[in-house]
Amino acid sequence: MADLGGSAAAAAGEKEPRTERGRKTLRRLIDAAAAEFGERGYHEAAITGITRRAGVALGTFYTYFESKEEVFRALVREMSRATRVHVAEAVKDARDRLAAERLGLEAFISFVRKHPELYRIIEEAQFVAHDVYREHYLTFAEAYRRNLAGARERNQISAGSGDVAETDEARAWALIGMSVFLGMRYGIWDQSLSPARVADIALQLMSDGLRFRSV
Amino acid sequence: MADLGGSAAAAAGEKEPRTERGRKTLRRLIDAAAAEFGERGYHEAAITGITRRAGVALGTFYTYFESKEEVFRALVREMSRATRVHVAEAVKDARDRLAAERLGLEAFISFVRKHPELYRIIEEAQFVAHDVYREHYLTFAEAYRRNLAGARERNQISAGSGDVAETDEARAWALIGMSVFLGMRYGIWDQSLSPARVADIALQLMSDGLRFRSV
Amino acid sequence: MADLGGSAAAAAGEKEPRTERGRKTLRRLIDAAAAEFGERGYHEAAITGITRRAGVALGTFYTYFESKEEVFRALVREMSRATRVHVAEAVKDARDRLAAERLGLEAFISFVRKHPELYRIIEEAQFVAHDVYREHYLTFAEAYRRNLAGARERNQISAGSGDVAETDEARAWALIGMSVFLGMRYGIWDQSLSPARVADIALQLMSDGLRFRSV
Amino acid sequence: MADLGGSAAAAAGEKEPRTERGRKTLRRLIDAAAAEFGERGYHEAAITGITRRAGVALGTFYTYFESKEEVFRALVREMSRATRVHVAEAVKDARDRLAAERLGLEAFISFVRKHPELYRIIEEAQFVAHDVYREHYLTFAEAYRRNLAGARERNQISAGSGDVAETDEARAWALIGMSVFLGMRYGIWDQSLSPARVADIALQLMSDGLRFRSV
DNA sequence: AATGAATGAGCATTCATTCAT
DNA sequence: AATGAATGAATGCTCATTCAT
Numbered sequence: 075m076a077d078l079g080g081s082a083a084a085a086a087g088e089k090e091p092r093t094e095r096g097r098k099t100l101r102r103l104i105d106a107a108a109a110e111f112g113e114r115g116y117h118e119a120a121i122t123g124i125t126r127r128a129g130v131a132l133g134t135f136y137t138y139f140e141s142k143e144e145v146f147r148a149l150v151r152e153m154s155r156a157t158r159v160h161v162a163e164a165v166k167d168a169r170d171r172l173a174a175e176r177l178g179l180e181a182f183i184s185f186v187r188k189h190p191e192l193y194r195i196i197e198e199a200q201f202v203a204h205d206v207y208r209e210h211y212l213t214f215a216e217a218y219r220r221n222l223a224g225a226r227e228r229n230q231i232s233a234g235s236g237d238v239a240e241t242d243e244a245r246a247w248a249l250i251g252m253s254v255f256l257g258m259r260y261g262i263w264d265q266s267l268s269p270a271r272v273a274d275i276a277l278q279l280m281s282d283g284l285r286f287r288s289v
Numbered sequence: 290m291a292d293l294g295g296s297a298a299a300a301a302g303e304k305e306p307r308t309e310r311g312r313k314t315l316r317r318l319i320d321a322a323a324a325e326f327g328e329r330g331y332h333e334a335a336i337t338g339i340t341r342r343a344g345v346a347l348g349t350f351y352t353y354f355e356s357k358e359e360v361f362r363a364l365v366r367e368m369s370r371a372t373r374v375h376v377a378e379a380v381k382d383a384r385d386r387l388a389a390e391r392l393g394l395e396a397f398i399s400f401v402r403k404h405p406e407l408y409r410i411i412e413e414a415q416f417v418a419h420d421v422y423r424e425h426y427l428t429f430a431e432a433y434r435r436n437l438a439g440a441r442e443r444n445q446i447s448a449g450s451g452d453v454a455e456t457d458e459a460r461a462w463a464l465i466g467m468s469v470f471l472g473m474r475y476g477i478w479d480q481s482l483s484p485a486r487v488a489d490i491a492l493q494l495m496s497d498g499l500r501f502r503s504v
Numbered sequence: 505m506a507d508l509g510g511s512a513a514a515a516a517g518e519k520e521p522r523t524e525r526g527r528k529t530l531r532r533l534i535d536a537a538a539a540e541f542g543e544r545g546y547h548e549a550a551i552t553g554i555t556r557r558a559g560v561a562l563g564t565f566y567t568y569f570e571s572k573e574e575v576f577r578a579l580v581r582e583m584s585r586a587t588r589v590h591v592a593e594a595v596k597d598a599r600d601r602l603a604a605e606r607l608g609l610e611a612f613i614s615f616v617r618k619h620p621e622l623y624r625i626i627e628e629a630q631f632v633a634h635d636v637y638r639e640h641y642l643t644f645a646e647a648y649r650r651n652l653a654g655a656r657e658r659n660q661i662s663a664g665s666g667d668v669a670e671t672d673e674a675r676a677w678a679l680i681g682m683s684v685f686l687g688m689r690y691g692i693w694d695q696s697l698s699p700a701r702v703a704d705i706a707l708q709l710m711s712d713g714l715r716f717r718s719v
Numbered sequence: 720m721a722d723l724g725g726s727a728a729a730a731a732g733e734k735e736p737r738t739e740r741g742r743k744t745l746r747r748l749i750d751a752a753a754a755e756f757g758e759r760g761y762h763e764a765a766i767t768g769i770t771r772r773a774g775v776a777l778g779t780f781y782t783y784f785e786s787k788e789e790v791f792r793a794l795v796r797e798m799s800r801a802t803r804v805h806v807a808e809a810v811k812d813a814r815d816r817l818a819a820e821r822l823g824l825e826a827f828i829s830f831v832r833k834h835p836e837l838y839r840i841i842e843e844a845q846f847v848a849h850d851v852y853r854e855h856y857l858t859f860a861e862a863y864r865r866n867l868a869g870a871r872e873r874n875q876i877s878a879g880s881g882d883v884a885e886t887d888e889a890r891a892w893a894l895i896g897m898s899v900f901l902g903m904r905y906g907i908w909d910q911s912l913s914p915a916r917v918a919d920i921a922l923q924l925m926s927d928g929l930r931f932r933s934v
Numbered sequence: 935a936a937t938g939a940a941t942g943a944g945c946a947t948t949c950a951t952t953c954a955t
Numbered sequence: 956a957a958t959g960a961a962t963g964a965a966t967g968c969t970c971a972t973t974c975a976t
Binding site: 115116117171172175197198200201208215222225229231232234235236240241244245247248249250251252253254255256259260263267271272274275276278279280281282283284285286 | 330331332386387390409412413415416423430437440444446447449450451455456459460462463464465466467468469470471474475478482486487489490491493494495496497498499500501
Binding site: 546547627628630645652662671674675678681682685693701715 | 760761762816817845846860867870874877879885889890893894895896897898899900901912916919920921923925928930931
């Protein structure tokens with residue numbers, strides 16, 4: 075996970091190491107935890123599994139984390155951030171909202187394909203650390219909503235009917251759901267379609283809908 | 290859960306009771322399991338919790354099920370079927386595909402709102418009985434895909450670009466994702482918008498997309 | 505400990521067994537716990553030590569007790585009661601208070617000599633289950649105080665000076681302290697003097713004091 | 720605890736520091752240990768708790784002590800000595816034995832009231848460092864016995880019946896027991912009576928006993 | 935002298951499952 | 956069919972102690 079990008083670290087929870095050696099050990103523990111949770115899931119994962127992967131003694135784990143749940147939460151937060159950073163990066167030069175959607179979705183699917191453990195860990199948080207899970211999607215949705223509102227105000231996209239704030243928010247959740255399920259289906263379960271092709275289909279759906287364009 | 294509709298019971302796995310008394314006990318165990326898993330999640334749920342709710346002795350559980358996982362799988366299957374039946378019922382008189390989308394989504398959100406445990410149990414299956422989870426969504430997606438293909442063939446909806454089979458399927462997953470996330474956000478986490486309002490916003494999105502209609 | 509006298513059992517805390525087999529197992533666990541705690545002390549004692557002595561599997565312990573501390577508390581209560589019963593028994597035919605003191609002390613020292621584990625367990629409760637320890641001595645002191653008050657009212661003993669209620673109570677605690685320390689010194693640490701001899705010396709002290717009788 | 724009086728430190732066990740800085744650190748560790756053990760008891764106490772209170776790093780503890788048990792033993796010895804010194808001080812000008820008893824008991828109860836942690840630490844030694852505990856009371860009892868023997872030889876107090884050596888010793892233990900329990904009851908558990916009042920009641924009991932004086 | 939990261943033995947507790955009645 | 960006592964593998968966590976810096 076060291077390669078998820080970003081300055082990472084800190085996240086929250088873990089006791090800050092004061093020496094260089096400590097920082098290295100912490101990093102190894104986090105990476106090991108990502109592997110262990112990713113492969114075995116939260117309940118099957120064992121602290122000894124983490125420390126074995128990290129090449130440290132069992133007790134060392136508790137030098138940095140209070141509990142199994144705490145690493146898990148720290149990990150989810152780090153992964154949530156990594157995902158956001160990665161997608162934001164991919165989108166930052168997009169000329170307009172629809173282009174951004176296209177780029178973001180393709181980046182997301184590629185990312186998930188490269189880091190399936192990340193997907194699994196975040197989704198399992200729903201049952202292990204619900205507050206962190208919620209926070210993850212609320213953060214994502216809020217950013218999404220802001221983007222949609224901005225685009226709407228700049229007349230890049232339609233306003234829909236009814237209260238625009240409601241519309242913006244519900245659209246954000248709908249589009250996130252689309253991405254998440256496409257990520258699961260075409261990023262993890264089966265990789266028969268390229269991320270680009272999936273993004274094309276989705277883009278067409280989200281820009282024009284199912285209806286025939288009246289030309 | 291006895292009111293999820295359908296012929297219930299059967300599902301699969303459990304040993305068929307031969308007496309009326311046995312059938313009643315089985316029914317109580319299944320209902321108790323739905324409550325226990327719904328409230329506490331798979332791992333926190335205890336067999337003794339199920340038998341206590343059902344008002345039977347611990348050993349009785351094993352007269353009807355092989356294991357904790359078995360009840361869980363049976364339950365997920367039953368709930369999957371109940372959801373499908375419920376949505377199908379709501380949609381069956383729709384005049385066209387878009388009308389069906391509208392009705393289906395509203396029905397789904399209402400259903401989830403009334404049975405949040407159902408939602409949680411199915412989602413948790415992802416980590417407990419992955420094959421059943423997969424089966425659930427594959428079944429759903431396949432039905433969805435067929436509906437879209439039919440509508441496309443009847444020229445009710447656009448064909449998109451590229452391979453139509455690919456398009457149909459990816460669209461099905463995208464639309465399911467939309468529904469699931471709207472269900473989570475507006476059905477379970479917060480009920481500030483009515484299912485009808487959510488369905489309206491989504492319908493507009495999936496029929497017309499974000500782009501301005503050129504007329 | 506089955507021979508501590510009294511109908512015992514119940515005490516408190518443990519889950520009542522519903523079958524005869526269960527009652528036997530519970531009894532064996534309690535006896536095993538008394539031996540384990542008595543020999544090794546609370547912290548060195550292990551649940552596996554208890555179940556090994558009882559000849560049952562580890563899990564069986566938790567069929568009857570919630571935790572290590574819970575057995576310990578149950579044990580302390582049982583032993584407290586056993587001590588009280590034993591002393592009360594020895595004293596019940598005493599002709600007056602001083603005779604009762606003599607008989608009670610001798611019985612106490614003999615009892616402690618026969619059941620040193622009991623002594624150790626109750627005293628350790630001070631650091632493991634302080635409320636139970638306190639309850640033990642408060643109960644003992646209250647009974648003692650009542651006896652002294654009765655004897656005083658019947659003019660068997662002097663009233664001392666100042667508030668009689670205060671005097672009765674403080675005397676009760678002083679006399680208990682005497683017994684406990686004599687029990688430790690001559691019952692457990694060293695058995696060079698007979699309980700009767702110790703009781704004689706103490707009786708003389710508590711009846712006449714250190715001062716010369718003015719005859 | 721720095722104010723327990725006496726030349727302090729030395730006690731035994733700890734490595735003698737050679738610098739002024741070292742002496743200060745040792746003193747802080749001992750005071751911190753007294754607080755930690757007094758508040759949390761031996762088993763709950765943590766070395767990190769001691770070093771945190773002392774404001775030094777964990778490893779520093781082991782510069783001065785071999786182990787947790789060693790500090791504890793050193794502490795018990797220091798406290799035992801402090802108690803003896805304090806009581807001896809209070810008693811040194813007493814005109815006779817009974818006056819000394821009165822002064823000693825009042826001083827003891829006041830001392831315990833001011834230093835409850837001292838009381839708890841010494842009593843817990845019974846289960847952690849039994850030899851030190853034993854040594855504490857043996858020392859106390861021997862001093863007490865000597866005092867009683869001297870008073871008896873000077874005809875200040877009665878000789879009782881039977882072997883005088885046995886009588887002296889058993890009386891010493893009985894009187895210590897009285898003091899300890901009065902200290903616990905009126906010094907620590909509840910402070911409703913003044914030490915002077917408790918000492919008065921006890922003095923009357925130990926000088927005249929429960930019986931009516933025949934005047 | 936002081937630091938703090940690393941170690942790992944040790945143990946309480948959980949709970950699904952079995953099975954004799 | 957129903958009961959509930961018995962089982963024991965599995966694992967998270969604590970913390971005194973060591974030691975390289």
